[in-house]
Amino acid sequence: MHMQSPPVNSLSLDFLTELCISLEKLEMDKGCRGLIITSVLSNQPKVFSAGLDILEMYGKSPEHCGEFWKVVQEMWLKFYGSNMGSSPAGGCLLSLTCDYRIMADNPRYTIGLNETQLGIVAPFWFKETMVNTVGHRNTEVALQLGLLYKPAEALKIGLVDQLVPEDQVFTVASQTMTKWLTIPGNVSVITTKSTLNLLFSFQLWCFNLV
Numbered sequence: 001m002h003m004q005s006p007p008v009n010s011l012s013l014d015f016l017t018e019l020c021i022s023l024e025k026l027e028m029d030k031g032c033r034g035l036i037i038t039s040v041l042s043n044q045p046k047v048f049s050a051g052l053d054i055l056e057m058y059g060k061s062p063e064h065c066g067e068f069w070k071v072v073q074e075m076w077l078k079f080y081g082s083n084m085g086s087s088p089a090g091g092c093l094l095s096l097t098c099d100y101r102i103m104a105d106n107p108r109y110t111i112g113l114n115e116t117q118l119g120i121v122a123p124f125w126f127k128e129t130m131v132n133t134v135g136h137r138n139t140e141v142a143l144q145l146g147l148l149y150k151p152a153e154a155l156k157i158g159l160v161d162q163l164v165p166e167d168q169v170f171t172v173a174s175q176t177m178t179k180w181l182t183i184p185g186n187v188s189v190i191t192t193k194s195t196l197n198l199l200f201s202f203q204l205w206c207f208n209l210v
């Protein structure tokens, strides 16, 4: 799946809604067993996603905000595989929801949950996804300082799984996907993933009840 919402693939209500609809279609397609998500911005190829669209969080009606947060949570529940350039905040969440993260090895790119740098708080499901990936202590430091990691640092704490030269990202992502798809039967993989996220999904469900 190629993301192309200029200038920086920021995650607006419209963009996220389209993303979730596309994902639902793929989920129903029996021929689809995996998904690689990447950015193909023609004017801005170095950005995976700039995160949540800042303009969605200011001066909107309560109904609009409700719709927006619902679709942000839906996005969290759906992803599988990714490759990337810069991925701040919601862009980082988007890649954290994937099973495997491949990052272009260019020190100009960064990834992380930088919300505190913006004076806002990363929602608890952003935080939990980060803890599940890099552990509690790394998350504590990363979130409180709002750190954006360069590729080598991100690899070191396990925020990404692999660094590759920029021109090889898609090829390596395809090879990795092929390896994952050798696991027999989708059901075992899907059930394992659901089990890993069970407590967390339940928390999110409870949160939406209050």
Ligand SMILES: CCCCC/C=C/C(=O)SCCNC(=O)CCNC(=O)[C@H](O)C(C)(C)COP(=O)(O)OP(=O)(O)OC[C@H]1O[C@@H](n2cnc3c(N)ncnc32)[C@H](O)[C@@H]1OP(=O)(O)O
Pocket: 007, 008, 010, 011, 044, 047, 049, 050, 051, 052, 053, 054, 055, 057, 086, 088, 089, 090, 091, 114, 115, 118, 120, 121, 122, 123
């Ligand atoms: C209260 C609850 C909080 C919930 C949690 C929040 C999660 C979030 O995701 S908040 C968003 C966090 N995102 C960021 O901090 C990223 C900010 N952007 C950047 O760091 C950079 O733009 C970049 C690294 C993604 C790209 O840099 P560069 O190539 O230099 O491009 P520009 O900075 O010139 O940006 C171009 C254009 O895009 C607009 N823009 C950038 N980010 C966003 C965004 N997140 N939402 C909306 N618009 C964004 C930027 O303003 C520029 O617009 P113009 O000035 O009109 O050209």
